[in-house]
Amino acid sequence: MPLFTGPSSSATRIILTVTLVHLVIGVFVHGHWLATGDQHALRMYFDYEGAIVFLFLSVAQLLFASLAYKEFSAAQPLGSAWFYIVAASLCALIGTILTKLLTVDSAINPINYVVSGSTQSLRSLLGSIGTVLGGPVYLILLGTGLYFAIRVYRQLGLTAKPKPVDFLLVGGALLYTLVVIIGVVRTIKSHPEGVTAEHALTWPGDYLLSLLLLEAIVLRRAAVEMGNGFVSKVWSAFVFGIFLTSFCSLINWVTAYGFIPWTYTSFVWYLWYPASAAFALAPAIQWEATRTARLRLSKRIEELELPA
Amino acid sequence: MRSALRSMMRWIQDIRHPSPGKLMESLDGELSASEEIKLRTHITRCERCRLRLEQLQSGLEYFATTVETVNQEFSVEQGLTELTLRLQQGSVSQQQFDNEPKATRALYDRLLAELSIYIGRRTAIRLLDRCDHDRLQREGFSRAVEPVVTAFLGKQAGTAVLANVLRIWDRTQQVPS
Numbered sequence: 408m409p410l411f412t413g414p415s416s417s418a419t420r421i422i423l424t425v426t427l428v429h430l431v432i433g434v435f436v437h438g439h440w441l442a443t444g445d446q447h448a449l450r451m452y453f454d455y456e457g458a459i460v461f462l463f464l465s466v467a468q469l470l471f472a473s474l475a476y477k478e479f480s481a482a483q484p485l486g487s488a489w490f491y492i493v494a495a496s497l498c499a500l501i502g503t504i505l506t507k508l509l510t511v512d513s514a515i516n517p518i519n520y521v522v523s524g525s526t527q528s529l530r531s532l533l534g535s536i537g538t539v540l541g542g543p544v545y546l547i548l549l550g551t552g553l554y555f556a557i558r559v560y561r562q563l564g565l566t567a568k569p570k571p572v573d574f575l576l577v578g579g580a581l582l583y584t585l586v587v588i589i590g591v592v593r594t595i596k597s598h599p600e601g602v603t604a605e606h607a608l609t610w611p612g613d614y615l616l617s618l619l620l621l622e623a624i625v626l627r628r629a630a631v632e633m634g635n636g637f638v639s640k641v642w643s644a645f646v647f648g649i650f651l652t653s654f655c656s657l658i659n660w661v662t663a664y665g666f667i668p669w670t671y672t673s674f675v676w677y678l679w680y681p682a683s684a685a686f687a688l689a690p691a692i693q694w695e696a697t698r699t700a701r702l703r704l705s706k707r708i709e710e711l712e713l714p715a
Numbered sequence: 716m717r718s719a720l721r722s723m724m725r726w727i728q729d730i731r732h733p734s735p736g737k738l739m740e741s742l743d744g745e746l747s748a749s750e751e752i753k754l755r756t757h758i759t760r761c762e763r764c765r766l767r768l769e770q771l772q773s774g775l776e777y778f779a780t781t782v783e784t785v786n787q788e789f790s791v792e793q794g795l796t797e798l799t800l801r802l803q804q805g806s807v808s809q810q811q812f813d814n815e816p817k818a819t820r821a822l823y824d825r826l827l828a829e830l831s832i833y834i835g836r837r838t839a840i841r842l843l844d845r846c847d848h849d850r851l852q853r854e855g856f857s858r859a860v861e862p863v864v865t866a867f868l869g870k871q872a873g874t875a876v877l878a879n880v881l882r883i884w885d886r887t888q889q890v891p892s
Contacts, residue, residue: 478869485866559866565838634835635734638867696833697872704875706745707882 418691422467426684429460433677453676455515458507460680464687465503469496471690478697484559491552492690495545499686502541510534542612546619549645553622556642560629567632573624580620583657587613590660613660616653623649637696641689648685655679733757736832738768739825742775771828774821825883826856833876834863857881 436452439445472493479486509518510530518526518533560566569577591610623646630646633639655675662672733741733754740746741754758765823843830839842863846855857877865873 475869478872480870483866483869485869563863563866565841565863632837634831634837634839636831636835636838637833638838639835693868697868697875700833700868700872700875700879704879704882707879 418467418471418695419688422464422684422687422691425460425463426680429456429680430677432456433680437673437677454511454513457680458511458513458515461503461507461683464680464683465496465500468683468687468690469493469500471687471694472496475690475693475697484555484562488552488555488559489690489693491548491555495548495552496686496690498540498545498548502537502545505533505537506541510537543615546612546615550615550619550622553619553626553645557622557625557629560626565633566625566629569624569628573628576624576627577621580617580624580653583620583653584614584617586657586660587617590663593664613656616649616656619649620653637692637699641693641696644685644689644692648682648689651678651682651685655682732761732764734832735767735771735828735836738764738771739828741768742771771824774824822884826880829880829883830860830864830876833868838863856884 433452436448440449472489473496476486476489476493479489481487509516510533512519512530518529522529557566587610591613626642627646630639630642655678658667658672658675661667662669662675737746737750737754741751746754758768827836827839827843830842834842842859843856845859860880861873861877864876867873868876
């Protein structure tokens, strides 16, 4: 699906380029780590560059979601969708700041300079708040936003009948839910004392992700049926983000069971970046669609030599 | 590494098919020089896009020819006399009759290309089908398209799309039917 359509694709280009460059660097860093076992470059990559990239993507998501929301009045159904997406983006940004910046023991963590003495308990508390905001709360708000979007598709008669591949995806979503449930039950039964608050706080997010997956399947079908346009790209980007997040989460569970050694699934560490980029791309494309509409109209007005 | 990245980006852009909107922009001369070069490079390799561009080109050529005809000096009295004569004869020129579907086709293609940029080709086709594209009616078209574009893009941007589309319509309406 081409993303560079229309005269104003600078926002999506920047998001894609930053993500791509970060991933390319990641490939080299990962290769270096596998070859030498030196974790220094890996730590630098995730604690510094990775944190900044996540921060950039979260800011972009909030910025463009807010710009997209401004285009709608309260009475418009998709206005409600964008309202919840803005709220979700705000939670994602706060969650990113708390978990990727303030919780990590790095030189870019301001807590290290502001708070004297041990910061371990403070960092742990901030990490828990960030996990809840950037996990379950974010997913609830995003899920509500996507629900309103599906409603708009229905009202306009643009939803399509599910195809065999959709049933396959629903099967995958159910399998994911099953894996999460079994995982949680097994973890509690086998090591109840080993269940940390931080770990347990991610579980509601995993359940909510399976609901979001079902929404994503319906949205995906509707977007595919629309054909290649700005609107379908917006919702496809959300869908891609949800699928990728679910995949990463599934691999994390499978690794936690010990079915696959973590060295084989370590590539998943890098997939969180394109997932985050997809959530930032969706509102950026929406903003570009509105900008393109205005630019094209202003060109026509210039042709007519009328005052804009 | 920078040049490798650049060539990879170039390769990715090259394998993508340009959207109908991009092709229209090219025909309207609205693309930047670099975008035009990219599109032309793609067209030389892609049979599908070349065909689509030719279809749009022929539609535009037809449009230009008919506009030229209309823009010639025209006497109202002479026109009315001719019209009365034709009505009396109870017949309409077969050539004009043949031209009508062609004119509608040109309008249809332009509207489809413009709408596809935002709501996708399939949805644009569905919406145009809803307003009976064999004899496109402006009122019915606005009724079908407006709720969709404003629902997805917001009131202001949706109105901009609609205004742009109706401007295309106005230009094409100069075609005699």
